[in-house]
Amino acid sequence: MNKGFPKIAIAGENSVIVYFSERPCAKTSSLIANTSKQLNNNLSNKLIDLVPSYHSLLVIYNALTIDYLTIEKEIHSIVANASDKELANGKSIELPVYYSLESGPDLRRLAKHAKLTIDEVISIHHQTEYTVYAMGFSPGFAYLGETDSRIAMPRLCTPRTMVPKGAVAIADRQTAIYPSQSPGGWNLIGLCPTTMFDPSQHPSTLVEVGDKVSFKAINRDEFIQLGGKDQLSGIEQ
Amino acid sequence: MSGFTVVNPGMFSLIQDAGRHGFHNIGITTGGPFDDYSFNWANRLCDNLESAACLEILVGGLVLESNISTQIAITGADVPIKINDKSVDGWSTQNISAGDQISIGYASAGCRSYLAVAGGIQCPLIFGSASTVKREKLGGLHKNGQALMQGDLLPCNASQVKITRSVAEQYRPQFDGDVAEIRMVLGYQQSQFDASQLDRFFTAVYTISQQSDRMGYRLEGPAINYSHNEMLSEGICLGAIQIPADGQPIILLCDRQTIGGYPKIGSVFSQDIAKLAQLMPGRKIRFKAIDIEQAQIILRQSAQSII
Numbered sequence: 440m441n442k443g444f445p446k447i448a449i450a451g452e453n454s455v456i457v458y459f460s461e462r463p464c465a466k467t468s469s470l471i472a473n474t475s476k477q478l479n480n481n482l483s484n485k486l487i488d489l490v491p492s493y494h495s496l497l498v499i500y501n502a503l504t505i506d507y508l509t510i511e512k513e514i515h516s517i518v519a520n521a522s523d524k525e526l527a528n529g530k531s532i533e534l535p536v537y538y539s540l541e542s543g544p545d546l547r548r549l550a551k552h553a554k555l556t557i558d559e560v561i562s563i564h565h566q567t568e569y570t571v572y573a574m575g576f577s578p579g580f581a582y583l584g585e586t587d588s589r590i591a592m593p594r595l596c597t598p599r600t601m602v603p604k605g606a607v608a609i610a611d612r613q614t615a616i617y618p619s620q621s622p623g624g625w626n627l628i629g630l631c632p633t634t635m636f637d638p639s640q641h642p643s644t645l646v647e648v649g650d651k652v653s654f655k656a657i658n659r660d661e662f663i664q665l666g667g668k669d670q671l672s673g674i675e676q
Numbered sequence: 677m678s679g680f681t682v683v684n685p686g687m688f689s690l691i692q693d694a695g696r697h698g699f700h701n702i703g704i705t706t707g708g709p710f711d712d713y714s715f716n717w718a719n720r721l722c723d724n725l726e727s728a729a730c731l732e733i734l735v736g737g738l739v740l741e742s743n744i745s746t747q748i749a750i751t752g753a754d755v756p757i758k759i760n761d762k763s764v765d766g767w768s769t770q771n772i773s774a775g776d777q778i779s780i781g782y783a784s785a786g787c788r789s790y791l792a793v794a795g796g797i798q799c800p801l802i803f804g805s806a807s808t809v810k811r812e813k814l815g816g817l818h819k820n821g822q823a824l825m826q827g828d829l830l831p832c833n834a835s836q837v838k839i840t841r842s843v844a845e846q847y848r849p850q851f852d853g854d855v856a857e858i859r860m861v862l863g864y865q866q867s868q869f870d871a872s873q874l875d876r877f878f879t880a881v882y883t884i885s886q887q888s889d890r891m892g893y894r895l896e897g898p899a900i901n902y903s904h905n906e907m908l909s910e911g912i913c914l915g916a917i918q919i920p921a922d923g924q925p926i927i928l929l930c931d932r933q934t935i936g937g938y939p940k941i942g943s944v945f946s947q948d949i950a951k952l953a954q955l956m957p958g959r960k961i962r963f964k965a966i967d968i969e970q971a972q973i974i975l976r977q978s979a980q981s982i983i
Contacts, residue, residue, distance in 0.1 A: 449863035451943030452971040454913035456864065463908065475701075490700045490911025490934055497911025499700075502972050503979050573909065575703040575935025578812050582909055582935070593906075594937065596921040600887060610937060611906050621811055622891070624920065624938075636703075638802060638814060644702050 445518045447511050453487070453502040456495055457514055463493035463572050463584055466523040468649065471496050473521040474514075482513060491648065492573040493584065531651040534616065536565065536607050537662035538629035544674055545626035549592050549609065563587045564607075564628065565654040569614065571646050579618035579636025579644040583652055586614045598624030603673030605631045607654070620673060627674075632667035678744045679832040680793070685824040686737030686780065690808040691799050691816050694727035699803050700911065700934045707807030707815060708930050710890055711788050711953035712946075714752035717843055718792035721749035721769050728796030729806040731824070733789040736782040738824075742772045744834040747794045751843070753786030753954060754851065768842030785851035786954035794835035809931050811891060849950070855881055855960045858948045860917060861971050864940035868902045869919075876900060877941065878963055882925065886957045890931040893952060895961070899923025902939060909937040915944030917963075927952065945971055947978065 446458040457474070460467045471491045478486060478498065485505045490497035500510050538561040540546055550557045569583035576582075591612045599622060602608070606617040608625030617623060618635035631654075635645045646652060657665070692715065695708025709715030709732055719728050731738070736755050747769045750757055757764050758779040764770050766789070772778065780789060799806035800819055808816035808823065816822050817830070824830075869877070882897035900923045912918070916928045918938040927944055928936075929952070944952070945966060955961065966974075 451913040452861050488697050488700045492910045493908040495910045502975050576933040578703045580703045
């Protein structure tokens with residue numbers, strides 16, 4: 440365990456958030472996965488839900504059956520004994536992306552911020568292989584890390600009320616594909632025509648935590664051919 | 677099929693049960709009743725399980741026609757309720773006969789009503805719940821997150837006529853007052869907000885913006901400033917108050933995203949989320965901090981006081 444960790448903070452009346460390290464890494468991800476498993480084994484009837492993420496785990500518990508001091512004590516003892524052994528290798532997936540000003544309304548601003556050309560931003564984005572560090576925000580939304588620091592950019596000051604399905608986006612050193620239309624504050628750089636979440640399928644999500652994802656640039660015609668036409672109309676410039 | 681036909685769906689009526697739990701790891705939110713206090717009373721009046729599926733009716737305008745005999749209970753906002761042409765009371769059970777038409781008019785105070793049917797609405801489950809989450813396209817009658825539509829049939833089982841019961845006046849919520857006091861527990865990134873900003877947050881009066889729904893209430897008022905550290909996205913609990921870069925707080929609610937990366941100052945106490953559910957855009961709120969011990973004591977006392 441990293442020095443000074445885990446850090447546990449109150450999140451709400453029935454939730455605590457556990458931080459495992461300063462930065463995300465493979466060891467932290469394994470530690471979070473193993474801790475989640477142990478919590479489910481030891482405290483299942485007192486837990487409501489768990490939200491694993493980059494370097495943290497939100498533990499939502501039933502405050503009628505366990506109080507916050509007891510849950511903090513339990514978490515400390517579970518984390519102290521949890522393994523940081525790497526998880527079995529996940530799958531690798533390549534996803535097509537139509538990068539353009541038309542499909543990525545923040546591309547020009549991001550290039551300016553990064554002092555790069557638009558083409559350089561695009562090639563840096565799809566020349567990196569990413570790891571799924573977390574799933575969340577909306578069903579099947581995979582947080583991919585880490586983007587090259589040259590194309591990192593903070594979120595928008597005011598989130599958009601509508602981001603279309605398939606939007607490929609950057610926030611700080613994270614990148615992701617919006618699996619469905621939703622509000623969002625990330626910088627949009629392109630569109631992906633692949634379905635990321637389908638509740639009628641098992642598994643319902645295309646990727647899981649630990650999987651590897653890479654991107655392949657496609658042109659407008661290929662994008663339309665892959666069924667992306669409707670997504671273009673949802674772009675809020 | 678036995679049950680209720682939707683003659684008029686009203687403004688926005690949703691099927692809600694106790695919500696979806698255990699799927700946050702793939703990004704699925706909870707959904708569930710926004711005002712769980714009124715929801716629980718509606719089910720309790722009908723002798724239902726706590727998790728039975730009910731209708732959550734925004735503002736009103738809902739008209740149903742029954743083809744069975746059963747009981748219903750309507751709680752929540754102050755709404756005029758009619759069975760056929762006869763006005764009846766909310767917060768009490770009503771016996772329904774086959775052929776009866778139930779109309780819920782527009783709310784005069786509060787804005788969300790709950791309609792429970794004896795035995796619950798027999799709605800199919802997806803990821804373990806019937807709760808309708810429009811943004812996720814999950815739940816509801818067609819499992820696709822759609823609100824009620826004209827012509828929908830709500831499947832329900834017939835039930836024998838019972839003595840009517842009602843909730844005592846003192847347990848019904850009050851909707852008066854200019855500025856609603858919303859209790860919250862400090863937490864998460866609270867240390868990123870210095871004393872002057874915390875002071876501003878707790879003395880400010882915020883207005884609920886038009887861009888507010890079951891996912892989140894956006895507030896308008898004094899901006900809260902803080903040191904902008906790069907932040908990794910992390911799990912968001914019910915009621916979390918996030919402060920985006922423009923400083924205008926957003927309270928994350930039942931249909932919230934499970935993970936987000938804006939700093940959070942703490943979380944609204946769950947009993948006051950029910951209060952928020954009854955406040956329309958334009959209404960005003962003020963925050964009050966309570967500590968975690970106090971919050972958990974109140975939760976335990978409330979659980980014991982309910983029969």
